[in-house]
Amino acid sequence: MAQALLEMRHITKEFPGVRALSNVDFTLHAGEIHSLMGENGAGKSTLVKVLTGVYPRDGGTVFLNGKAINPKTPKDAQDCGISTVYQEVNLCSNLTVAENIFIGREPRKFGMIDWQTINQRAAELLAKLDVHIDVTKTLDNYSVALQQMIAIARAVDVDAKILILDEPTSSLNEEETAHLFKIMRQLQKQGLGIIFISHFLDQIYEICDHITVLRNGELVGAYETAKLPRLELIAKMVGKDLNEVKDMDNFAEKSVPSDEVFLDAKGIGAVGKLNEVDVQIHKGEVIGFAGLLGSGRTETAELLFGINEINKGSLSINGKKLHLKNPMNAMEQKIGFCPEDRKLSGIIGDLSVRENIILAMQAKDGILRHIPYEEQVKIADDCIKLLRIKVSSREQLVKNLSGGNQQKVIIARWLATQPDLLILDEPTRGIDVGTKTEIQKMAISLAKQKGMAVVFISSEMDEMVRTCTKLVVMRDRRKVAELTGSDISSDGVMKAIAGGAA
Amino acid sequence: MDMLKKFSGSSLFLPVVALSVLLIFNTLFVDGFLTIQMTEDGHLYGRLVDILNRSCSLIILALGMTFVIATSGIDISVGAVVAISAAVVCTLIGGRGDGVAEMPMSVAMLAAVGVGVLCGMWNGLLVAKFKIQAVVATLILMTAGRGVAQLMTEGQIITVYYKPFEYIAGFLPNMPLPTNIFIALAMVLLVAVLMKKTSIGLFVQSVGINPTAARYAGINVTMVIFLVYAFSGLCAGVSGLIESSLIRAADANNAGLNMEMDAILAVALGGTLLSGGKFYVGGSVIGAITIQTLTTTMYALGVSADQLPVVKAAAVIIICLIQSKKAQEMFDKWKASRHSQQKNDNKAVFGKAVKQL
Known part of the structure; x- marks a missing residue:
């Protein structure tokens, strides 16, 4: 197998009184869409935050293309090529789409901001993602779904090797989700490694090649999606055996409303x-x-x-x-x-x-x-x-x-x-x-x-x-x-x- | 040891440490700092008493300010309200040279405090109901307030010759401590009882941390905010009595001047964040005493009133740094790195020793 794009080894992170991650391994290859699964509090977000430099890690090593890295801030991580799009879109709604994409790294001409280039490149960038909108309008003119695409455009344009999507679909409808998946596949072909976090099992099975399961801050295992049936995945996430999980879905009978x-x-x-x-x-x-x-x-x-x-x-x-x-x-x-x-x-x-x-x-x-x-x-x-x-x-x-x-x-x-x-x-x-x-x-x-x-x-x-x-x-x-x-x-x-x- | 550990983790730890350092400094460098004498008429006398005496009005202001800041607001009008309250009480008692009061002192005092509450309610109305930003809303009264006080005193400094008026900030006959210490104590106790017996703390914190969620949980956010400003006005009204009694006069220009800043500082020193939320009444009280101790120390060391702000600023920077999270983290890191360094050194020494063997 080719060298992994990202290798996280023995990652440990402690918060006062809690061990959020202990000895977790995670491997991501280029051109792979990899899902992180686990119940709430399993450590998914913590792992992502350790990777993106939001939290310092207490132990373990991270290799990017075989080289040890230690991002201390989200900016560090971004410079390494790790970009993140969060559940809540964190762009500025009162700036234009183009400004949002280039904020902090505006192309300049004679020391002045080169608006023409900004607008032109922003439009091109979005066109690549099959989004055709007026980039000179402020962000709040567009739906959450479009804002998400814009966030992705920004994330990808900063020379990303790894793109992390944290619950990107929770506020999208089906059509918008389909569009997002199309873009993800396109990025996958360009050789990006994508970490996709979602609670929608259907979506995981539709788009992901690999699944890494965490439970209570520990690694349960990494699997090929095709070889891991859904119920088994759920069983691994909740730490119960298969039959118990099957029971879970056996629903109590509905209530009987009174006439009152x-x-x-x-x-x-x-x-x-x-x-x-x-x-x-x-x-x-x-x-x-x-x-x-x-x-x-x-x-x-x-x-x-x-x-x-x-x-x-x-x-x-x-x-x-x-x-x-x-x-x-x-x-x-x-x-x-x-x-x-x-x-x-x-x-x-x-x-x-x-x-x-x-x-x-x-x-x-x-x-x-x-x-x-x-x-x-x-x-x-x-x-x-x-x-x-x-x-x-x-x-x-x-x-x-x-x-x-x-x-x-x-x-x-x-x-x-x-x-x-x-x-x-x-x-x-x-x-x-x-x-x-x-x-x-x-x-x-x-x-x-x-x-x-x-x-x-x-x-x-x-x-x-x-x-x-x-x-x-x-x-x-x-x-x-x-x-x-x-x-x-x-x-x-x-x-x-x-x-x-x- | 256990108790020490518990205390060092408590919110009062750093404010108490800051004050203790100042007190120790004073004990070492100011002659007779700890000496307390009793005068013939049974009054206690000494620097410590003096510090407590002079910090009373600031303590009271800081109490009100704590609640305001906890709702993530601020009240910069309290200094001006002190001036208004002073003007009311002095005008009502009157400046008659023969020492006769034109109106009973109790009525005048009640009126002054009442006007303070009205001022606070005005601020509360602007902030809670009309959603004007707290700084802007209270800035109005901060600038206009002294004008109002001037109007009441007709531009004069009214000096009160009525003898009992001195008692507020001075000694009642045969009492060992000045009256205002008891007033401050009563206010602190009042707040303590409110905190213990009502849910004011929970409500104020909820509003300060997340007003939307507080509203969704059924809290009347507008009313809570209104009340904290009204209470801050009440505190300023009481402070005004003490400040005017201290000089036996109403000076519209100088009464309570810059006291709003000291009150905010006292709250900050006490560990309450200016962004609101969790608040520490005890910390604010200690913060107020710390500020006054600092002032007294400087005078005792012969620093002139003009230079005082510079020294005060330096001391405040140090205290704030000690309390800042970032500084603490840096300190911890430094300690940890020294620790591991030492360990390595030990290892090296040990290794050498083994080799030699």
């Missing part, structure tokens, strides 16, 4: 955010809001939780007409809401797991009725046990948890308030398979055992079909269909999203 209506929204809407939507939510029901990003599903949830005020239609809860002015109003009606963007609107990063869990409860009790420390501890410990949140202690800072565990903390925050209606907006985004299933099962069991109503919002049809007893399908900020019973199928939803005519 908890919430009745008639033609609710908000100017510029949502057109009239009718929703009826029964007790003990898991209701799904389906639709593409921006179709109005999150907007509906936000109206129901009082984040934005309803200014059309009427809303009644438990038969009483209400006007929700703020989240507290909704909380008083026993509604809880896990928002879509857990970093921005979910966790309070610098506070402990305990404080994050009791926050909503404390807000509900008011500033003067302080929950005694002993009680906080009890609530937090109960939640940690119930939801199986992986923490080193309840006083660990939430920002140091993995994504899936952060999500669980936020769910715990709302369960602690004992809601009658729990709204989960994309609760499984960016979360590993095992935790995903756990959360889906939890939604069902809450509805079944406690008679709680659950709103489940997700971009993944499968999980909606598996979990929900009713599906509200949305498009262009209005409701286009409502599916129940046997009508709930991926196919049915797709048709409804695509347009009633089909």
